[in-house]
Amino acid sequence: MSLLQKVGVSAENLEPNDGGKYIGKPISRVDGRTKVTGNAKYAAEFNMRTGILHGYVVSSPITKGKITAVNTRQALSQKGVVTVFTHLNVPGLAWFDRSYRDQDAPPGGSPFRPLQGDEILFSQQPIALVVAETFELARYAATLVHFEYEVKEELSVGLEQNLDKAKKPEKHRFPVPKPRGDAEKALKESAITVEEDYYHGYEHHNPMEMFASTVIYGDDDRLTIYDKTQGVLNSQSYIKSVFGLSDNEARVISPFMGGGFGSGLRPQYQLYMAVLASLELKRSVKVVLTRQQMFSFGHRPATLQKISLGASADGKLQAIINKCVSETSTFEEYTENIVNWSGQMYQCDNVTLDHQLVPLDLYTPLDMRAPGGVTGMYALEIAIDELAVKVGIDPLEFRLINYAEKDQNLDKPFSSKELRECYRQGAERFGWSKRNPKAGATVEGNNLVGWGVATGCWEANQMPSRAKAMLSADGKLTVGCATADIGTGTYTVMTQIAAEVLGVVMEDVLFKLGDSVLPMSPLQGGSWTMATVGSAVKLVCDELKGKLFKLAKKLENSPFSNVKEEDVIFSDSRIQLKADTQKYLTFSEVLQKSEVNYLEADTTSLPNMLEQNKYSRFTHSAVFVEVKVDKDLGTVHVTRVVDAVAAGRIINTKTARSQILGGVVWGISMALHEDTVMDNNFGRFMNHNLAEYHVPVNADIKDIDVIFVEEHDDIVNPLGVKGLGEIGIVGVAAAVSNAIYHATGKRLRNLPMQLDQLL
């Protein structure tokens, strides 16, 4: 049987949501205790008893220009300062751009190479690494390194100030569909139209844990690297190609991550610098960035969308145009899927989409939770609301009238789409039928109350992944894969799947991840880990079952000598006859009687592309929001959210709910708070700390109700799951904006929607 065929087989013991022992249950995190007791170690917390050196990064105060002189004398004169790395003394490293590429690098341009030249390309560019015996000393000595610059005064910063430089990207990671129909003509002929600009500025990921790499220099000259990353293999391959190392010479480990949100999809410069210093000094080195430096690399790009919609008088969409401009750096072309959603979400025969880039003097943008999706959907879903209001139809009803039964971008059916049911169940839970259609009509004391709805959507992809499993004679199962747990619950859900498939208790399963010696897995991102690694875990456990059964069958007086695998059940750590469950062998018995210490399986799970490509595969949601807006002061409070999500099979209702809660909170954050402020004179982000870069605090978050709508999907992957990493944030900002409109009659199209827009 080929691997592809194997993947297509659905497991009989993975019944829909509530059928399994573990699958579909609200199971607490297997690593929860470890985390809350402080025993979970993060990249910066790995230490040696003695001898570890600390590197502190010096960041450029200028945005553009050249370094003309470096003076490290004063820093080096401090006792305990080991060395200062600058572009002047970094050894020759890999020359070709491809050596600096990584799995999430944009297809075009040249990845940034720290300390490899005198040119300054962006503010806070790392320009030196001070290495000392203590962190405090390195930090102090960093203030004693003196640079002189030739400053280029003319800067390209600010998207809106540089729209004239917009151009089509050479390679788009998500090619924009060709126009269908004639949108310009249909727009002109439409009875009702909306034509508006939607803008949001820069946002930074700001995970709680700072980026950090601890490089342990082994006696055998090999490196063990504890790195904050969403993919240990990505970090490893980057280090290998830049520094010319082999697999054995650089092992990357990342057991826990204090938040990723996409910021760990690319190897960050502290990894490069820590490895550089370690190799040069033949010492162990740790480099941790500061919160300020967390604003010195990737961000969600500032984006401007010009959307035009046309509808007939009875509310049928006639035309959709989305012309989008977003920013990238001067050295790489960062693209994300912003506009394609506009052609996919609703039934419409006339669609024109366009996406152009403006290069700015900034670091390259970086995937940030629901990259592109959250951007494209916020604008589209406000525009749809505006059109519904103009047509005079309830915005939820308007969405149902224009419901897309198939994906018109790709001209394919959906593998499953229970969005209609999301709308229905969400509306019912929220009480949407009681909504006063008039804007500005509901008053509570000083507050204006508004209700808004928006749609969410994200991809449901599966990638190739390997996994290996080992069952030992004491009945314990170890499953491993080089994936990550960025706080999403990977340890827990993979343990659940392994236990369910093999028929053992979760306590007997150990799932290992975050180590480059483990079997291949893609980056943890794109909401694909459940589908990808989950399928690999299921497959490898299925294979283990086959091997176990073969052994059992061969035993003397085996109760299974004349039966097939289909005739037995794997449950309670036993193989038992379906027909007579009193006839069984425990797994331990099978191994012990076979005189085998352990049984291993190692499998690669590949998506069934042949089948999957016939369909368009997406997760959907309907977000309902209530806001209260102070009529005089303009302060906005989100008092209630209902998010109804259709995401296939839900493996763990507890961690799944947490994922959606986190997404909704971030959606509220995007709507009302997050904004990295650029000073256009300096080309520098000014609010680079968590006092002034706002995310919601507890007092900003009230009721959030999550509904998982039942959805069966045999196409997306053998588990029937769709990821939940991004869907929770998508649509929330639009729902908030639509609710603000309903409350106040004011339409806000720029994020974040701060109170001055409402005065």
Next chain:
Amino acid sequence: MNKFTFISVDNPDAAIAELDEHDSPKFIAGGTNLLDLMKENVERPDHLIDITHLAFNTIENNADGGLRLGALVTNADTAWNVEVEKRYPLLSQAILAGASPQLRNMATNGGNLMQRTRCYYFYDTATPCNKREPGSGCSAIGGYNRILAILGTSEHCIATHPSDMCVALAALGAIVNITGKNGERSIPFADFHRLPGDRPELDNTLEAGDIVTSIDLPAEDFTTHYKYLKVRDRASYAFALVSVAAALKIENGKILEARLALGGVAHKPWRSLEVENMLAGSAVGKEVFQKAADAILEGAKGYGDNTFKIELAKRAIVRALTEAAGLEEQA
């Protein structure tokens, strides 16, 4: 952060004596602002003198019927002090509107007065700032200034004082007690902080070697009609865009006495005796509140990103006075 030495002292004389031994010494109490500034290289003391063990750590009645707040009592202990809650609820409300519980547990009353501006440019040593480096220029004028001042600004600086507590202290007419090289003295709250003028590096009128020992609250009764209203970009843990401390004495619908101070709008808590006098004698009502709001914002100047604060401040004043007067229920 630079290298520094550290010493704990147990009496004011020892603290002051330490100053002469070093180039750039600093007193430290709660340290909630100073440590941040040191990490950012904005403050670079070579010596820290820990004054947390000095005896200014009680809240006591004054003979004149007022209350004395020790400079080393924490913001949390002050806000939750029974006498403060009962006799100066406006102050309690203001303190609790600031920072977070963790910070209020560490921060002291003296330190609250001494905290420095949150201007983005003051915090970033890569940019010019007259307050941090006199003569280097003000980046906030013509730069990004959403959170900065609209009143009492100068061409050299548009920083704001970020305290909530101080806005209430200004409204209540507190007195700051000092000990220094030349003995003890007192400064009325209105004269403690200063406007930037051409010396924006000076936040207040303290002299080298001065230590704040306590803050006196006069024996006024603003326990019935008061409101501290803080308008900010999120529900907690954010500095005020605009805040209003309003306190009224009302009899038979007539205002006998009014106190009105603004935060988040100037280099110091902004109080206008003229406007307060205008309110006194008037009948309670939104029209007179609006008049007061317009009057106190007269001469306000916006710098682009922060221009909205002028209108916001007016609306916040009307709301705060309305709630203080009991015309609307307090939110």
